[in-house]
Amino acid sequence: MSTRNRLVVLFASLVAFAVLPIFLKTYGVYLMTLFCVYLMATMGLNLTVGYAGQMSLGQAAFFGIGAYHAAILLTLGWPFFVVLPIAAVACFAAGLALGFPALRVQHHYLAFATLGFNVLVYLVMRNEEKLTGGTFGIANIPRPSLVGFSLDKPLPFFYFTFAATILLALALWWLLRSPWGRAFAALRDNPIRAESLGVNITAYTLLAFAIGAACAGIGGVYFATLVNFVEPAPFHVTASLTMLLAVIVGGSGRFFGPMLGTVVVVLLPEWLRFMQNWYLAVFGFAVVALMIWLPGGLLSIPERFKAKGAAE
Amino acid sequence: MGDLVQLVVSGTATGAIYALAALGFTLLWQAAGTINFAQGEFVMVPAFVMLFFMSFVGVPLWLAFLLTCAVSMLFLGYGFKRGIVDPLIRHGVIPLVIATLGLSIGLKQLVKAGYSAEAHPFPNPFPDGQFALGNLHVSYADVGTLCFAGLIVISLQMFLNRTVTGRAMQAVAQNTDAAKVLGIDVRRMVLYTFLINAFLAAVAALLVAPTYLAKFDMGDSIGQKAFFAAIIGGFNQTRGALLGGVLIGILENVVGFYVSPAYKEGVALMLFLAVILFRPEGLLGKAEERKV
Numbered sequence: 008m009s010t011r012n013r014l015v016v017l018f019a020s021l022v023a024f025a026v027l028p029i030f031l032k033t034y035g036v037y038l039m040t041l042f043c044v045y046l047m048a049t050m051g052l053n054l055t056v057g058y059a060g061q062m063s064l065g066q067a068a069f070f071g072i073g074a075y076h077a078a079i080l081l082t083l084g085w086p087f088f089v090v091l092p093i094a095a096v097a098c099f100a101a102g103l104a105l106g107f108p109a110l111r112v113q114h115h116y117l118a119f120a121t122l123g124f125n126v127l128v129y130l131v132m133r134n135e136e137k138l139t140g141g142t143f144g145i146a147n148i149p150r151p152s153l154v155g156f157s158l159d160k161p162l163p164f165f166y167f168t169f170a171a172t173i174l175l176a177l178a179l180w181w182l183l184r185s186p187w188g189r190a191f192a193a194l195r196d197n198p199i200r201a202e203s204l205g206v207n208i209t210a211y212t213l214l215a216f217a218i219g220a221a222c223a224g225i226g227g228v229y230f231a232t233l234v235n236f237v238e239p240a241p242f243h244v245t246a247s248l249t250m251l252l253a254v255i256v257g258g259s260g261r262f263f264g265p266m267l268g269t270v271v272v273v274l275l276p277e278w279l280r281f282m283q284n285w286y287l288a289v290f291g292f293a294v295v296a297l298m299i300w301l302p303g304g305l306l307s308i309p310e311r312f313k314a315k316g317a318a319e
Numbered sequence: 320m321g322d323l324v325q326l327v328v329s330g331t332a333t334g335a336i337y338a339l340a341a342l343g344f345t346l347l348w349q350a351a352g353t354i355n356f357a358q359g360e361f362v363m364v365p366a367f368v369m370l371f372f373m374s375f376v377g378v379p380l381w382l383a384f385l386l387t388c389a390v391s392m393l394f395l396g397y398g399f400k401r402g403i404v405d406p407l408i409r410h411g412v413i414p415l416v417i418a419t420l421g422l423s424i425g426l427k428q429l430v431k432a433g434y435s436a437e438a439h440p441f442p443n444p445f446p447d448g449q450f451a452l453g454n455l456h457v458s459y460a461d462v463g464t465l466c467f468a469g470l471i472v473i474s475l476q477m478f479l480n481r482t483v484t485g486r487a488m489q490a491v492a493q494n495t496d497a498a499k500v501l502g503i504d505v506r507r508m509v510l511y512t513f514l515i516n517a518f519l520a521a522v523a524a525l526l527v528a529p530t531y532l533a534k535f536d537m538g539d540s541i542g543q544k545a546f547f548a549a550i551i552g553g554f555n556q557t558r559g560a561l562l563g564g565v566l567i568g569i570l571e572n573v574v575g576f577y578v579s580p581a582y583k584e585g586v587a588l589m590l591f592l593a594v595i596l597f598r599p600e601g602l603l604g605k606a607e608e609r610k611v
Contacts, residue, residue, distance in 0.1 A: 123588030291425025
């Protein structure tokens with residue numbers, strides 16, 4: 008596809024996505040908002056996994072840290088636009104603190120460090136009842152209002168979240184086009200060459216990881232205000248795996264990979280409700296099959312066909 | 320003081336089970352460069368296969384265990400290697416990691432949806448009760464676990480160090496190309512490693528299930544601790560996995576008793592972070608030169 012065609016397709020899908028909720032019932036609007044919320048976290052994860060080439064299995068922990076920051080501070084009456092940067096910075100700092108030891112060694116260490124971190128964060132959420140409400144969670148999280156407009160209704164809140172998702176996507180797009188973003192890809196593709204060209208591997212990987220964590224934190228704030236209630240369950244390690252699979256299934260290291268992947272992991276379970284418990288089993292084995300036949304993810308299908316055509 | 324000794328003894332027994340899973344993990348990494356994120360499920364599945372043999376076929380525990388070892392080696396050893404690792408290993412580490420993550424979810428949910436989401440009691444291979452040693456009370460189960468795990472580990476070490484096949488396997492782990500030049504059948508040795516891993520997992524299942532019950536998600540914590548144990552001890556040392564496993568088992572018990580049982584699960588992570596901060600090659604490991 009030429010660049011112009013791509014822009015047309017992108018614009019058309021954005022418009023379709025913006026118009027669609029008008030015709031949907033409350034649950035449909037909720038799902039589309041949830042998609043946006045997850046997308047913020049998976050776009051951040053794509054930066055870590057897809058562009059910087061690091062495995063992270065703890066994205067839901069950062070998502071949860073953001074959500075709990077929002078829950079605690081918003082119920083205390085702090086304004087939304089103060090809470091949002093606080094949550095993002097908190098996740099960024101947590102990302103630095105976790106990434107610093109793990110990134111000094113080989114990259115699969117980070118996978119297990121983040122996995123363990125997620126378990127620990129989950130334990131804190133469940134056990135520190137004074138702060139987090141334990142398994143009862145924190146209820147009645149207020150939704151923000153925008154210059155006098157109330158965002159309490161599903162549709163206005165959807166547009167509010169949708170706009171934030173687009174802004175975050177644009178910020179990441181800019182980041183990836185900047186010299187920083189180029190350096191991320193360079194150290195994924197050939198770390199030794201990148202280092203000899205003067206890229207500080209550890210600093211850049213750490214930065215990519217922390218920025219990815221901050222994106223999850225922002226997503227978490229919107230999640231808390233979307234459901235108005237937080238409890239530990241949505242931030243379990245399972246959620247981290249789901250997010251990672253969203254990135255991989257779509258095509259990691261491709262800008263639109265998480266979007267396709269998040270559609271698969273957020274909306275597909277709704278369509279496959281009839282399979283009930285078997286859904287996750289099928290999903291797990293489908294991931295294995297996908298890796299064997301299509302290691303590049305769904306977005307690599309066109310290239311696969313092109314390569315086949317060229318070979319014949 | 321008596322409490323502490325007590326905790327150390329029972330912690331060592333739990334740690335021995337972590338060590339078995341960690342040992343398989345290390346062997347796979349050394350010989351085949353495979354990181355198996357489904358290692359915990361490789362322990363969970365044999366536990367359920369044993370339950371299946373006992374309740375539906377009606378065989379005694381020891382026979383169920385032997386049959387399960389065979390099933391486990393066939394599917395989780397040979398099948399895992401041929402079906403998942405062989406096609407993926409040339410794409411690098413990440414697709415394999417994702418595939419084993421998928422396998423982990425798939426196996427877990429298959430057991431949950433197809434069999435049961437409940438925790439199932441599992442017969443203890445060792446007699447109940449405990450005996451007194453001074454003012455120290457030691458349960459037969461702990462002693463039995465330690466002896467059985469110790470026996471398996473010692474026989475494995477003897478096999479690796481004293482037999483031609485074992486030494487060939489070590490050669491493959493150290494340098495695949497050189498081993499090939501020396502006429503060692505590398506593919507066969509790698510296959511043996513997968514079979515041993517599956518066997519160790521089945522043994523771990525037999526030892527862990529009586530205390531922790533057989534449940535579809537029992538592998539989550541075992542798999543994690545196996546990896547942490549392997550890193551803490553040193554990924555390129557078999558002895559490291561043993562030390563790491565036992566260390567985690569003991570510290571978990573001590574922290575669970577003196578600090579808070581709620582944070583027991585976090586101990587392995589803390590130990591892991593401390594080790595990679597101050598001694599990234601692991602307690603017993605040798606620093607590896609980076610390959611260019």
